Amino acid sequence: MLHGLEPGEFILWVALGSLTIALLGILVAWLVYGRKPLASPKTADPLAKPLGSVYRGMERKWWVDEFYRAVLLRPADWLAEKLAGPVDQGGIDSLVNGFGSLTRSLAGLLRQLQNGFVRFYALAIVFGVVAIVLALILQMP
C-alpha cells in the first residue's frame, strides 16, 4: 500500500455511465459493420461518406506521424548530416590536418637552407659573426 493514498470511494453513476457508453459503442459497431460485413478490405467503409473529412483524418491518424517527420525528423536528419559532414570532417578535422600541412610546408621552407653548399654556410657564418659583433658594439656604453 502506498503511503498517503486513500482508497477511492465507489461512485455508481460513473461506473454505470462508462459501462453504458462502452455498450453503446459496441452496439453502433455491430449496427454498422456486424450485420453486413464488408465484402473485401477494399470495399468503401460505410462511414467514409457521412463522416467526410473527420473519417479521412481518423484514417490517417490525424497526420501525427507526418507532422513529426516534417517538424522533427527531417530537420534532425539534415542537422546530423551537416554536423557529420561539413562541420566535423570539413571543419574540425580539416583544422587538425591543416596543422600537419602547416608543419610540413614550414619544414619545406627550412629545408631550403640546408642546400649542401659549403660557401653558403660560410657566408651564413660571416653574417652571423657580423650581427653578433654589431650587437656587442651597440651595447657598449
Place this chain on the structure above:
Amino acid sequence: MNWWLNPLVVVTFLPLIGVLLIALLEKQQVQLIRWMGLGTAVVTFGASLWLLAQFEAGRGDMQLLVDQPWFQLGRLAVHFQLGVDGISLMMVLLTTLLTPIAILSTWKAVEERVKLFMVFFLLLETGMLGVFLALDLVLFFLFWEFTLIPMYFLIGVWGGARRIYAAVKFFLFTMAGSIFMMAGILYLANAAGSFSLLELAANRAAFAGAGLWLFLAFGLAFAIKVPMFPLHTWLPDAHVEAPTAGSVILAAVLLKMGAYGFIRFNLSLFPEAAVQLAPYMAALAVAGIIYGAAVAYAQKDLKKLVAYSSVSHMGFVILGIFALNAQGVSGAVLQMVNHGISTGALFLFVGMLYERRHTRDLAAFGGLWKVMPVLAALTLIITLSSAGLPGLNGFVGEFTILLGAFGSEVLGTFWFAGLAAVGVVLAAAYLLKMFEKVFLGPVTLEENKGLLDLNAREIITLLPLLVLMFVIGIFPNLLLNIINPTVEHILAPLASLVR
C-alpha cells in the same frame, strides 16, 4: 613481504611474463601463441581478483602501497611508487577483464604475425595497468607514453586501408597533449620538490599560484585521450582502421585513462582551478554529448557510429566529474566501467559482422535477425545497455551523473543536466536506428542469406560482458560500495572551496 610480491606489482607485470614466454615460441606455432596470450591474460585477471580480495572496501585512501627508490634526477628522486584506491581498482578490473575478451576475439580475425600481435597486446596491458596504479608522476608519464607504442603498431600493422594515417594521427594527437603534461610535471616537481602524487597533494601551497595553468597542461593531455569535443577527430579514424581487438581496448580502456587522469590529478592537485573551470568543462562535455550523438546518427559506417557514440558517452563521464559532488564523480566512475563493458561489446559485435561480410556499411545489412538470431538477441541487450535502459548497467551510471549535475553547486544551474538528458534520447535514436538497419525488416541482400550465426567461442567472448550488464544494472552497489569512499576522499579538499 617482498615488494615485488605486492599484488599491484604482480598484476601490472604478469603480462610481461607472458611476453617472455611467447618470445620463446616459434612464430609458426600460431595456435600455441594464441593460447599462451589468452592464458596470460586470464591469469592476470585472476591476479586482479586476488588484488580485489586484498582490497579493503571501506577505505578511500591509497592502499597496498609499493614505494621503492628508483633513480635520482638532481635533488629529485624518482620512485617506483604504486597504490590502489576504489577508482583505480575499478579501472584495473576493467582492463584485466577486457584484455582476455579482446584476445579471444582475435582467434580468427588475426591471422598474420600472430606472435607480434600477442606481444604488443600484452605489452599494452602492462602499460594500461601501470597508468592506473602509478603514483609517481614520472612513472605515470612513462606508462602513459608507453601505451602509445603497442597501440600505434596494433593500428598500423593489423589495421584497415588507411591504417598508417590513423596510427600517425593517434600518435601525434596524444603526443601533442602529453608534451604539456610533461611540462606540468616538471613544474610541479621543481615547485614542490617531489614527483610523488601523495606528497604533491599534501603540499599544494607550493604550486597553488600556477594551479590554473597546471590544470590546463594536464587537462589538455587528458581531454585529448577522453576525447572531449572538439579534440575528438582522431578517434573515429583510429577506430575504423584498428583491428576489432584494438578497437575494443581503445574504447573500453584507453579512453578511460583520460577521465581517470582528470579525477586522479586535476581534482586532487588543482582543486581551486577545478572549481573555477568546472562550468567550462561541463559546457564542453554537454556539447560533446549532443554533438557526438548527432554525428553518430548520421554515420553510414558501423564502426564510425560506435566511435562517435563514445564521444557522446564520455561526455557524460566528464559532466559527472565536473559536477564536483559525490553523485557526479561516483556516477562518472561507474559510467567509465559501464562504457567499457557496453562499447567494448558493441565493437565485438561489429567485428563479428565484419568477419562474415567484410564490410561495415549499414546499407549492406538488414533483416539479419532471421539469419543470425543469437547475434541479434545478444546485440539487442548490448544496444539497450548502451542506450541506458533501466535494469541494465548504463542507466545507473547516467542517472547518477545526471543527478549529480542537477544538484551541483559548482555548476549552479540545471541547464547542463537538462541538455545532457537530451543526449540520452539521442543515444536511443542512433542505437535503435543501427539495430533496425542491421537486424530488422526483410533480408534484402543475397549475400546475407547464408550467414552463420555465432559459434561457441564468439558467445563465450560476449557472455561475461552481458552478464555484467545485468549484474551492475541490478546490483550497482557492488561497485558503488568500492567507489564511494574513494570519491569522498578525493572530494574532501574541494569541500571548503564549494560554498
